């Protein structure tokens with residue numbers, strides 16, 4: 001790994017508190033390594049309880065001024081932030097690829113431009129908070145709604161899209177006038193720190209955006225349990241989300257939980273097969289399958305089943321694994337050896353109970369570019385058939401480049417199977433029949449249902465789960481609702497000392 005990608009950027013430390021990078025005070029460090037070859041990218045100090053407290057204190061101090069700033073002023077700062085991110089786009093893409101192993105074409109074409117677009121969106125959205133019209137609803141008062149910032153937000157993010165997850169947490173929170181302390185995942189903290197630095201450079205006041213780099217159980221729980229944190233926003237696995245909910249509830253904080261997914265991909269027998277095959281390959285392998293909305297379970301109506309499986313297998317075999325910095329590389333490693341071993345474990349167990357591994361199912365040795373893949377967390381795209389609906393690979397989130405395909409007969413059965421997991425984050429339906437499409441969008445229980453596509457997201461539309469995939473929305477105007485609280489202001493317009501309703505107390509006296 002070329003250390004100059006990260007360079008001296010973090011020499012001042014890797015906690016971002018009160019407008020500057022600072023060393024951690026725990027005395028413990030953590031290595032951010034490249035999952036492509038295990039090389040050191042950056043050594044980071046782990047946050048201590050004192051660091052968490054200092055970050056929360058900074059956010060608390062910054063809150064009155066920032067929440068009192070006009071939406072126009074907040075919007076202007078976010079517009080500047082978008083411009084700075086655009087100037088530094090290459091830098092962000094390279095560090096993101098270094099710490100996560102994502103192919104450079106993905107970070108350059110997806111992660112970084114998506115983040116810049118989110119930032120521009122929230123610059124506009126900051127000026128567009130909505131509410132009910134003020135009016136004399138009782139006839140005796142003027143009632144109005146104030147939509148107010150909540151306070152210090154404590155956010156916890158996962159490693160799969162480190163920069164985008166930081167942006168999805170930070171942007172709506174600060175656009176609405178809150179201040180924030182973000183804890184990125186231990187494996188991938190670097191671009192979140194760079195994002196906080198860019199916010200300061202854009203003129204966002206010190207203490208509005210803070211990033212602490214620490215472990216979930218220690219720094220994470222310290223943050224979400226902190227008495228001065230008013231809201232907790234979490235993205236990560238359903239298991240950890242339950243624990244986060246428990247801890248946050250001890251101090252009755254508002255919670256926003258974006259959790260795991262197991263997205264179905266339902267192909268009806270009138271679908272454009274070529275489109276469905278290409279869609280399934282791209283949607284199951286994006287980010288090496290480490291995407292909460294990735295297509296993981298394809299249900300294919302019986303008439304198309306064999307051709308679909310053959311088409312996907314052929315394209316899976318052609319996918320190029322290699323050095324993430326090679327622009328030709330389609331798929332990088334998984335984020336860590338641990339994650340790779342977890343994915344391999346699911347596939348090996350499926351093999352054990354008689355599944356048919358149609359493609360992949362192993363750790364490759366050489367990349368398309370001659371890279372020695374045995375040093376990294378690589379795994380070949382894997383296609384599985386011959387399993388039952390209750391199989392582990394159908395029910396549980398694998399979070400790797402693995403697609404399971406099952407047949408169905410009637411439309412009812414396909415839709416029923418699509419809904420038959422605890423998750424409900426995203427789904428897609430593939431058909432040329434508008435009635436089938438409408439039925440699928442109505443009946444599938446998920447926060448997003450695509451028709452004849454699977455994966456695209458846009459800043460203007462909400463992203464969030466149904467069922468065990470959590471609640472609350474990221475992106476869009478809906479996320480501003482999440483990060484604000486509504487106050488009803490009711491003002492008497494009669495100027496009467498004795499109101500009519502006082503009869504309940506004073507009777508006829």
Ligand code: NAD
Pocket residue numbers: 156157158159160161183184185186214215216217220221224235236237238240241243244258259260261291292397399425464465469470
């Ligand atoms: P994870 O749940 O293991 O960790 C997420 C974050 O929680 C990390 O920062 C971790 O340090 C922290 N954490 C762990 N234990 C904690 C605790 N006790 N208290 C507070 N914080 C704690 O998830 P991951 O492995 O980093 O990411 C993958 C998961 O994220 C998948 O399940 C994926 O589906 C989910 N995800 C969901 C969305 C969504 O929008 N719904 C988006 C991206 C990822």
